[in-house]
Amino acid sequence: MTGIISPSMPVIVTKDLMSGKMVYSTFNEGGGKVLWFGAFGSETLERLRWMRDVLGPVMKRVVEKAGGISVWNILAQGIQMGDECHNRHAASTNIFLKSIIEPLFSIDLSRDTALQVYRFIAGNSHFFLNMTMTGCKLAMDAARDIEDSTIVTAMSRNGTDFGIRVSGLGDNWFVSPSPLLLDALYNPGYGPDDGAPDIGDSAIIETMGLGGFAIAAAPAMASFAGGGFQEAVGITKQMGLITITKNSKFGVPALDFEGTPMGIDIRKVVETEILPSIDSAVIHKATGAGQIGAGIVKAPYECFAQALMAFGKKYDLAA
Amino acid sequence: MTGIISPSMPVIVTKDLMSGKMVYSTFNEGGGKVLWFGAFGSETLERLRWMRDVLGPVMKRVVEKAGGISVWNILAQGIQMGDECHNRHAASTNIFLKSIIEPLFSIDLSRDTALQVYRFIAGNSHFFLNMTMTGCKLAMDAARDIEDSTIVTAMSRNGTDFGIRVSGLGDNWFVSPSPLLLDALYNPGYGPDDGAPDIGDSAIIETMGLGGFAIAAAPAMASFAGGGFQEAVGITKQMGLITITKNSKFGVPALDFEGTPMGIDIRKVVETEILPSIDSAVIHKATGAGQIGAGIVKAPYECFAQALMAFGKKYDLAA
Numbered sequence: 001m002t003g004i005i006s007p008s009m010p011v012i013v014t015k016d017l018m019s020g021k022m023v024y025s026t027f028n029e030g031g032g033k034v035l036w037f038g039a040f041g042s043e044t045l046e047r048l049r050w051m052r053d054v055l056g057p058v059m060k061r062v063v064e065k066a067g068g069i070s071v072w073n074i075l076a077q078g079i080q081m082g083d084e085c086h087n088r089h090a091a092s093t094n095i096f097l098k099s100i101i102e103p104l105f106s107i108d109l110s111r112d113t114a115l116q117v118y119r120f121i122a123g124n125s126h127f128f129l130n131m132t133m134t135g136c137k138l139a140m141d142a143a144r145d146i147e148d149s150t151i152v153t154a155m156s157r158n159g160t161d162f163g164i165r166v167s168g169l170g171d172n173w174f175v176s177p178s179p180l181l182l183d184a185l186y187n188p189g190y191g192p193d194d195g196a197p198d199i200g201d202s203a204i205i206e207t208m209g210l211g212g213f214a215i216a217a218a219p220a221m222a223s224f225a226g227g228g229f230q231e232a233v234g235i236t237k238q239m240g241l242i243t244i245t246k247n248s249k250f251g252v253p254a255l256d257f258e259g260t261p262m263g264i265d266i267r268k269v270v271e272t273e274i275l276p277s278i279d280s281a282v283i284h285k286a287t288g289a290g291q292i293g294a295g296i297v298k299a300p301y302e303c304f305a306q307a308l309m310a311f312g313k314k315y316d317l318a319a
Numbered sequence: 320m321t322g323i324i325s326p327s328m329p330v331i332v333t334k335d336l337m338s339g340k341m342v343y344s345t346f347n348e349g350g351g352k353v354l355w356f357g358a359f360g361s362e363t364l365e366r367l368r369w370m371r372d373v374l375g376p377v378m379k380r381v382v383e384k385a386g387g388i389s390v391w392n393i394l395a396q397g398i399q400m401g402d403e404c405h406n407r408h409a410a411s412t413n414i415f416l417k418s419i420i421e422p423l424f425s426i427d428l429s430r431d432t433a434l435q436v437y438r439f440i441a442g443n444s445h446f447f448l449n450m451t452m453t454g455c456k457l458a459m460d461a462a463r464d465i466e467d468s469t470i471v472t473a474m475s476r477n478g479t480d481f482g483i484r485v486s487g488l489g490d491n492w493f494v495s496p497s498p499l500l501l502d503a504l505y506n507p508g509y510g511p512d513d514g515a516p517d518i519g520d521s522a523i524i525e526t527m528g529l530g531g532f533a534i535a536a537a538p539a540m541a542s543f544a545g546g547g548f549q550e551a552v553g554i555t556k557q558m559g560l561i562t563i564t565k566n567s568k569f570g571v572p573a574l575d576f577e578g579t580p581m582g583i584d585i586r587k588v589v590e591t592e593i594l595p596s597i598d599s600a601v602i603h604k605a606t607g608a609g610q611i612g613a614g615i616v617k618a619p620y621e622c623f624a625q626a627l628m629a630f631g632k633k634y635d636l637a638a
Contacts, residue, residue, distance in 0.1 A: 080539060081400040081410050082572060091400050094413040097420075098441055105424055105434060115424060122417055219572035220399060228575040253401060253538035254573045256547040 010056020014071060014134035016142060023137045027051055027059070030124035036200075037283050037290035058109065058117045065103035069096065071135035072249060074128065075210065079250045079260070084218035085132050086202060086211025087279040087294055090125040092132070097121055133201070136208035143167050143263075150311060151244065152264040155207050155276065155299055159199035159283070162300050166266055166307045169314060176302035181282045183226055184295025196285035198297045203278050209247050209262030212277035212296060213239040217252045217260075221279060224295045229254070235277050235296075236261065242268040242276065266311065269304040329375020333390060333453035335461060342456045346370055346378070349443035356602050356609035377428065377436045384422035388415065390454035391568060393447065394529065398569045398579070403537035404451050405521060405530025406598040406613055409444040411451070416440055452520065455527035462486050462582075469630060470563065471583040474526050474595065474618060478518035478602070481619050485585055485626045488633060495621035500601045502545055503614025515604035517616045522597050528566050528581030531596035531615060532558040536571045536579075540598060543614045548573070554596050554615075555580065561587040561595065585630065588623040 011024045026036070029047060033039035063069060074095045075083075081091030097118075104114050121127045140153045149167035156163055163173040178197035186192070205211040215221050216236035219229045227234075233254065240246070244263040251257030264276055275298040282293035311317075330343045345355070348366060352358035382388060393414045394402075400410030416437075423433050440446045459472045468486035475482055482492040497516035505511070524530040534540050535555035538548045555571065563582040570576030583595055594617040601612035630636070 091410060091413070094410070094417060097417065098413060101416075101420060101437060101441070102434060105430060105437070111424060111430075115421060118420060118424070122420070219575070222575075229573050230575075254548050256538070 010052055010059070012131055012134055014131065014138060015068075016138040019142060021138060021141060023134050023141070025130040025134045027055060028124060028127050028130045030120075030126065031291065033288070033290055037281070039288045039290045041288065054113060055117055055120060058104070058113065061107050061109070062100050062103045062117075065107055066100060069099050069131070071131050074099070075132060075135065076249050078128075079210075079214060079217045080253060082218050082220060084211055084214045084221055084279060086129070086205045087224070087281070088125075088218045088221055089128045089132065092128040093121070093125050096128045096131070129202070132210070133204055136204045136210065139208050140204060145170065148315065150266045150308075152207055152266060152276075152304075152307075155203040155264075155278070156201045157198045157203065159196045159285075162198065162303060164266075164299070164303050164307060166311065169307060169310055172310065174303040174307040174310065176300040176306070179297050179300055181280060181293070181295045181297045183224065183297075184282050184293040185224060186282065186293035187291075190282075190284070190289075190292040194284055194292055195282040198278070198280055199283055200280070202280070203276075203299075206276055206278045207264065209239075209243065209260040210250065212279045213243070213262070214250060214252060214260040215277070215279065216254055217250075219254070224279070238274050239277060241272055242274050244268075266304045266307045269301070270308045273301065275299050275301060275304075329371055329378070331450055331453055333450065333457060334387075335457040338461060340457060340460060342453050342460070344449040344453045346374060347443060347446050347449045349439075349445065350610065352607070352609055356600070358607045358609045360607065373432060374436055374439060377423070377432065380426050380428070381419050381422045381436075384426055385419060388418050388450070390450050393418070394451060394454065395568050397447075398529075398533060398536045399572060401537050401539060403530055403533045403540055403598060405448070405524045406543070406600070407444075407537045407540055408447045408451065411447040412440070412444050415447045415450070448521070451529070452523055455523045455529065458527050459523060464489065467634065469585045469627075471526055471585060471595075471626075474522040474583075474597070475520045476517045476522065478515045478604075481517065481622060483585075483618070483622050483626060485630065488626060488629055491629065493622040493626040493629065495619040495625070498616050498619055500599060500612065500614045500616045502543065502616075503601050503612040504543060505601065505612035506610075509601075509603070509608075509611035513603055513611055514601040517597070517599055518602055519599070521599070522595075522618075525595055525597045526583065528558075528562065528579040529569065531598045532562070532581070533569060533571060533579040534596070534598065535573055536569075538573070543598070557593050558596060560591055561593050563587075585623045585626045588618075588620070589627045592620065594618050594620060594623075 015022045033043050077095050078092030083091045144153045146167045151167045153167050154165040157178045161175045162178040163175040216233045222232035225231045240261040243261040246259030247262040248259045250260040278297050280297045281291045284292050334341045352362050393411050396414050397411030402410045463472045465486045470486045472486050473484040476497045480494045481497040482494040535552045541551035544550045559580040562580040565578030566581040567578045569579040597616050599616045600610045603611050
């Protein structure tokens with residue numbers, strides 16, 4: 001349930017209706033010269049000011065009028081419509097738009113402003129991405145701090161390091177160097193030498209079993225894997241070998257509506273050496289050029305091995 | 320290109336930009352007690368009056384302001400999003416909505432009226448169906464009257480008869496009894512004894528290679544075939560055996576974006592005895608109960624055999 005947004009520094013607020021816990025995200029700025037991809041010119045700042053002054057306050061009223069927006073409901077439909085809900089959010093963003101049109105054009109607001117907000121969202125097929133992240137974060141937070149659990153509750157990367165957290169191992173992060181995106185498609189003029197190591201907190205989506213884990217639902221993404229539909233199905237099936245369950249909320253059409261594989265078990269990763277597959281963007285390593293490509297990256301083995309060692313130590317298990 | 324709509328008896332007007340030819344359709348009324356499914360009570364008439372007085376005139380202005388709507392563009396996206404573009408139009412209707420929001424809320428119109436029109440369309444995931452039919456009709460009309468051609472340019476049924484037209488055979492219809500929908504899912508309280516033989520002109524969609532021919536793009540429809548994803552793929556592959564080409568406009572994601580099979584050849588149907596597969600609705604045979612189920616129906620063999628005999632006769636071919 002996505003809800004109230006603060007008017008001064010606008011963020012998305014998503015609430016776990018079971019626990020009451022809330023998490024936060026900025027709004028998605030779209031593509032091009034945007035802060036979330038490292039750009040910071042005047043065009044970027046002007047857009048951010050508009051998001052602070054117009055988008056945020058309007059969305060606060062719209063989402064309140066809508067009585068909140070169910071993130072899960074939209075993602076479940078998106079998976080039926082070709083989104084894997086990380087690198088492809090085209091259908092989910094359309095469904096989100098459908099959820100807000102009525103409040104957006106019903107509240108007391110100038111038509112021009114309402115249309116401005118509509119155009120901004122309609123022009124960015126990734127607008128729903130940041131809401132997806134909040135939903136996934138809440139779901140995985142609900143799995144934290146379970147005694148004896150070997151389930152991964154977060155994967156994140158900052159362009160230098162890649163870290164994971166494990167349910168039974170408290171607040172510790174297990175960290176290795178962040179991998180480069182070798183299997184990526186680059187924008188014209190850019191190549192593997194230009195990209196920074198993998199970056200961003202969006203791998204919380206794969207931690208929850210969408211994105212790279214659900215790629216069989218989005219064959220359009222398979223070209224990033226250098227392959228076709230069968231390669232996409234192969235990745236989702238492989239992810240089933242390192243997870244403990246299938247998420248029945250998200251039925252993959254091409255797998256006869258089998259749920260997405262969910263709940264990465266560090267024991268299975270270490271034993272099989274199958275690494276979590278993450279759909280990601282490539283950001284330029286030095287300039288403010290922003291996104292220069294997109295592709296698939298594998299989580300590094302080392303942090304899973306470290307976590308398993310720590311697990312053995314904490315729970316006093318013989319090696 | 321869908322365009323101007325007459326204000327007195329509102330119809331969709333779709334134009335072939337190559338030939339200038341125009342075709343027409345009513346607007347889709349939605350589900351429940353609706354005229355297109357044989358209902359005719361006061362609720363139905365009231366809705367039709369609103370469509371005449373409000374929807375039609377508003378849509379005329381909206382579509383003019385939008386500069387026309389490209390039917391092909393929307394269908395090409397729909398196929399990427401789980402629609403087979405006959406019984407499932409959920410994504411296409413969302414994309415259509417996205418195309419009209421800006422004009423709908425920009426023209427000089429009361430907000431209430433704009434919201435009424437929005438709600439009507441947003442509440443009917445089949446709204447785009449009737450535009451799909453106009454696009455398919457134009458495409459198949461462009462294939463009419465080609466000397467020597469054995470390609471089917473229309474399939475239609477009226478609850479009693481099932482007829483086809485063939486490109487090289489002029490305006491003749493080749494007619495057999497319309498089949499019952501045996502592989503259908505019925506609404507509670509209804510069964511195969513209640514249904515009328517197959518009815519409607521929507522099989523122009525299959526004639527153009529969407530709907531039943533594209534069912535591999537919409538695994539959600541496979542349950543109507545009593546099966547799963549592989550059964551859906553099997554139907555699309557089978558339709559490839561009775562058609563002459565693949566339509567590269569409509570790439571089926573789960574078939575590595577192979578185009579939908581298109582151009583039914585009466586020789587192939589007669590030789591293989593593989594019958595065109597049509598996604599359809601079941602209408603009650605007697606009462607005004609409207610739609611009582613949905614499923615898959617096979618075109619009858621006889622009309623293809625008749626057409627082939629007529630072809631042999633017209634072109635003076637030895638039997």
